[in-house]
Amino acid sequence: MEFLSDIASLINSTLRISTPLVFAAMAGIFAERSGVIDFSLEGKMLMAAFVAAVGSYFLGNPWLGLLLAIIACVSLSMLHGFASVTYKGDQVVSCVAINILIIGLTTALAAAWFGQAGLTPTLNEDQRFLEVNLPFAESLRDVPIVGTIYSDILSGHYIFVYLAYLTVPLVFWAVFKTSFGLRLRAVGENPSAVDTAGINVFAMRYKALAINGVLIAFAGAHLSTAVNANFFREMSAGRGYLALAAMIFGKWHPKTALVACLLFGFTDALQIRLQGVELPAIGEIPVQLIQALPYVLTVVLLAGFVGKAIAPNAIGQPYIKER
Amino acid sequence: MVSPILELTNINKSFGHVHANKNINLTINKGTIHGIIGENGAGKSTLMSIVFGLYQANSGTIKVNGNEINLRSPKDSIINGIGMVHQHFMLVENFTVLENIILGFEGELVFGKNLEKAKKDLKNLCDTYKLNIDLNSTISDLSVGFRQRVEILKSLYRGAEILILDEPTGVLTPQEVDELFKILRSLKEEGKTIVLITHKLIEIMDLTSEVSVMRQGEMVGHTKTENTNKEQLAEMMVGRSVLLRLDKSEVKTGDVIFKVENLTVKDDLDVTRVKKVNLEIRSGEILGLAGVTGNGQTELLEALSGIRKVESGEIYLEGKKVSDNQNFLDPRELKEKGLAHVPEDRQRMGLVTDFKAYENLIFGYHDQQPFSKSSILNHRDIISHSKKIMEEYDVRPQSPNLITSNFSGGNQQKIILSRELNEKPKVLLVGQPTRGVDIGAIEFIHQRLIDMRDKGAAILLVSVELDEVLSLSDRIVVMFDGKIVGEKENKNVTDRELGLLMAGVV
Numbered sequence: 001m002e003f004l005s006d007i008a009s010l011i012n013s014t015l016r017i018s019t020p021l022v023f024a025a026m027a028g029i030f031a032e033r034s035g036v037i038d039f040s041l042e043g044k045m046l047m048a049a050f051v052a053a054v055g056s057y058f059l060g061n062p063w064l065g066l067l068l069a070i071i072a073c074v075s076l077s078m079l080h081g082f083a084s085v086t087y088k089g090d091q092v093v094s095c096v097a098i099n100i101l102i103i104g105l106t107t108a109l110a111a112a113w114f115g116q117a118g119l120t121p122t123l124n125e126d127q128r129f130l131e132v133n134l135p136f137a138e139s140l141r142d143v144p145i146v147g148t149i150y151s152d153i154l155s156g157h158y159i160f161v162y163l164a165y166l167t168v169p170l171v172f173w174a175v176f177k178t179s180f181g182l183r184l185r186a187v188g189e190n191p192s193a194v195d196t197a198g199i200n201v202f203a204m205r206y207k208a209l210a211i212n213g214v215l216i217a218f219a220g221a222h223l224s225t226a227v228n229a230n231f232f233r234e235m236s237a238g239r240g241y242l243a244l245a246a247m248i249f250g251k252w253h254p255k256t257a258l259v260a261c262l263l264f265g266f267t268d269a270l271q272i273r274l275q276g277v278e279l280p281a282i283g284e285i286p287v288q289l290i291q292a293l294p295y296v297l298t299v300v301l302l303a304g305f306v307g308k309a310i311a312p313n314a315i316g317q318p319y320i321k322e323r
Numbered sequence: 324m325v326s327p328i329l330e331l332t333n334i335n336k337s338f339g340h341v342h343a344n345k346n347i348n349l350t351i352n353k354g355t356i357h358g359i360i361g362e363n364g365a366g367k368s369t370l371m372s373i374v375f376g377l378y379q380a381n382s383g384t385i386k387v388n389g390n391e392i393n394l395r396s397p398k399d400s401i402i403n404g405i406g407m408v409h410q411h412f413m414l415v416e417n418f419t420v421l422e423n424i425i426l427g428f429e430g431e432l433v434f435g436k437n438l439e440k441a442k443k444d445l446k447n448l449c450d451t452y453k454l455n456i457d458l459n460s461t462i463s464d465l466s467v468g469f470r471q472r473v474e475i476l477k478s479l480y481r482g483a484e485i486l487i488l489d490e491p492t493g494v495l496t497p498q499e500v501d502e503l504f505k506i507l508r509s510l511k512e513e514g515k516t517i518v519l520i521t522h523k524l525i526e527i528m529d530l531t532s533e534v535s536v537m538r539q540g541e542m543v544g545h546t547k548t549e550n551t552n553k554e555q556l557a558e559m560m561v562g563r564s565v566l567l568r569l570d571k572s573e574v575k576t577g578d579v580i581f582k583v584e585n586l587t588v589k590d591d592l593d594v595t596r597v598k599k600v601n602l603e604i605r606s607g608e609i610l611g612l613a614g615v616t617g618n619g620q621t622e623l624l625e626a627l628s629g630i631r632k633v634e635s636g637e638i639y640l641e642g643k644k645v646s647d648n649q650n651f652l653d654p655r656e657l658k659e660k661g662l663a664h665v666p667e668d669r670q671r672m673g674l675v676t677d678f679k680a681y682e683n684l685i686f687g688y689h690d691q692q693p694f695s696k697s698s699i700l701n702h703r704d705i706i707s708h709s710k711k712i713m714e715e716y717d718v719r720p721q722s723p724n725l726i727t728s729n730f731s732g733g734n735q736q737k738i739i740l741s742r743e744l745n746e747k748p749k750v751l752l753v754g755q756p757t758r759g760v761d762i763g764a765i766e767f768i769h770q771r772l773i774d775m776r777d778k779g780a781a782i783l784l785v786s787v788e789l790d791e792v793l794s795l796s797d798r799i800v801v802m803f804d805g806k807i808v809g810e811k812e813n814k815n816v817t818d819r820e821l822g823l824l825m826a827g828v829v
Contacts, residue, residue, distance in 0.1 A: 177433060177434055178432055178433050178434065179425075179429030179431065179432055179433075179434070180432065182418075182422060182425075182426060182429065183426065183427070185415070185418075186415045186418065186422075186426050189415045189416065189417060189418070190413070190414065190415045190416070192409075192411075192413050193413040193414055193415050193423070193426065194426065194427070195377070195396075195397060195413075196375070196377065196397050196407070196409065196413040197397070197401075197413075197426045197427030197428070198396060198397045198398030198399075198401050198427050199398075199426075199427045200396070313416070313417075321377070321378075
């Protein structure tokens with residue numbers, strides 16, 4: 001019985017931990033499917049976390065914090081587009097610039113406004129998102145299996161967790177079942193074909209980047225106004241890069257990217273669970289080793305378990321019309 | 324009753340300092356097939372890209388059916404009934420035929436009712452023009468000929484009345500060309516207007532009723548096709564009279580000096596691209612290797628020149644084994660043994676285009692006397708050598724200090740050719756020697772290859788231009804799907820026979 005509840009809590013944590021990865025991976029799909037590399041998921045996630053926490057603190061409403069985070073991330077995406085789509089700069093360099101800028105900016109602004117380098121004040125219950133208990137969760141708890149799944153795994157998450165998993169089918173539908181998706185995929189594969197079909201290549205890429213900004217804002221707000229009650233220095237902790245890796249393992253496809261995100265989330269949940277636990281025959285595994293697990297997995301998967309990931313054909317290339 | 328459907332007046336277009344189109348005037352009549360001929364770089368594609376709205380003219384007016392129109396993007400052209408089949412197809416390779424065609428003209432946000440209607444309309448169009456295309460196949464699975472048909476279908480579906488085709492036959496086998504011309508004629512029967520851009524005189528004579536000639540960005544003549552001939556058109560294109568046929572003496576072959584046995588080669592993706600190929604080339608002989616692009620010629624050339632690893636089989640030079648799977652000579656060692664290579668893709672493999680001409684003229688031989696001594700380049704000797712050789716090979720302009728990318732395609736090719744031929748190789752491997760080269764330079768390059776042959780070199784000529792293979796070679800082999808599928812003495816062999824071999828039919 002204890003084993004079953006262990007499993008349930010492991011799955012529960014997996015869903016929670018994967019949430020920012022899922023948002024970020026979906027955001028990445030939009031940018032990269034349109035042919036624009038997005039290394040700046042990390043920086044944008046950090047920016048969103050900061051803006052959401054600060055906005056929520058001053059305005060007293062986490063939804064307004066989220067709205068500001070969306071505005072901030074869309075602006076950063078537009079900045080990336082300005083540098084790499086309109087002015088045809090190197091996309092990776094533009095992303096690295098954004099990432100470095102945000103690390104410094106968030107730390108400095110927190111210091112200037114709150115007197116603490118890279119830390120924002122703790123949010124009270126009105127200023128943050130709280131866990132959502134699904135209806136009948138309490139009364140169903142004792143029903144075997146169903147109760148465990150419903151009450152212990154599905155219920156009691158932050159709103160972002162539910163939104164993240166609803167986003168995936170929505171992204172799939174938008175990318176593969178709509179004319180917008182058709183154009184999006186085409187512009188990342190062969191922008192000349194899109195241009196000669198009378199569609200504005202630059203406008204398509206900006207639209208994709210705007211959606212990218214909206215989605216990544218949710219990931220950041222989840223970190224600072226839901227699972228934590230404040231922003232702290234570099235709190236995105238590489239999740240943006242991990243999401244990028246998940247997206248690549250998922251071959252730029254929402255369903256498989258989701259699986260990769262869940263896998264990363266699971267190893268992370270596992271490492272938290274395994275810390276300090278005595279394993280039979282092995283003994284206690286050093287914390288550092290366990291914490292390295294998701295990253296080791298990244299390298300191993302990347303080294304060839306997944307097969308060759310074929311990127312959108314025109315990714316990273318600015319569209320140049322005249323010779 | 325002829326009425327003009329498209330009228331261009333005083334069109335000008337510059338790219339930086341290059342004046343690509345100068346005061347172009349052109350009238351195209353409804354229901355005709357109108358040819359536009361000119362050498363590479365004459366400005367034909369630029370002009371048509373302006374008509375298609377892809378580029379914007381610096382000045383000038385465009386009228387369709389008598390109404391002046393303003394073309395800001397291809398959308399405007401498409402609305403006005405102009406369609407274009409580009410030289411490099413504008414298709415998304417991992418999309419289906421259907422997806423490619425409806426792109427931009429989906430007619431609905433979420434796929435549903437209109438998609439079904441589009442399918443039905445497309446089937447009707449396919450039937451009318453006998454295009455025979457499966458709408459659900461993926462582009463990457465289709466042959467080049469079929470991809471071209473998809474492009475035509477795409478334009479028709481978008482309501483094209485004027486269809487512009489930019490060098491449509493460059494990538495096709497002779498049989499595919501026949502099919503294409505059949506389709507174009509039936510389009511004309513239905514009242515469509517066709518504009519055919521080409522540098523091939525024979526296509527103009529075969530297909531068009533009117534022809535316009537461009538040279539160096541200017542329109543130099545218009546005429547009815549029936550009132551002209553190939554020689555006259557060639558003269559208008561080049562600006563001087565041109566020898567269309569090569570003078571070639573009888574072949575005096577010597578010993579076999581280059582031999583390939585059971586050669587198998589894989590490409591970077593580990594796909595076998597050359598399958599058990601056997602070749603023999605005698606001294607004083609040009610062996611032509613014909614084939615449609617992508618049938619293993621590239622990998623074969625790379626293996627023969629030592630750039631790519633041999634999977635199995637052997638290569639012999641003057642009776643001595645130079646390469647097999649275990650031991651192989653690198654390109655430099657092969658060069659020292661008298662094997663020279665003019666690569667297919669001159670800008671990627673033959674030249675460093677950002678370097679100056681004199682640097683490219685000595686590359687590969689730069690560490691030899693007199694170009695360098697104890698690893699230090701001898702600048703003065705290199706420059707004087709470059710000047711001499713540029714004059715000998717008629718490289719224009721004759722300035723060794725000019726950056727290589729500023730030379731035209733033909734002159735770039737002459738730089739490579741002069742570098743390799745100057746060493747008097749015993750074996751010469753040449754890939755696509757005249758791709759993107761103007762007629763005047765083609766004549767010169769061909770003559771040089773014949774001279775090399777007459778001096779006793781063994782030459783392997785790989786080309787997708789069938790005319791070139793036929794006019795230069797003493798013997799012809801055809802490559803299909805990595806295999807040599809036929810060998811012919813170059814006497815009484817026709818392009819049709821070779822075409823069947825190239826398509827893998829026989």
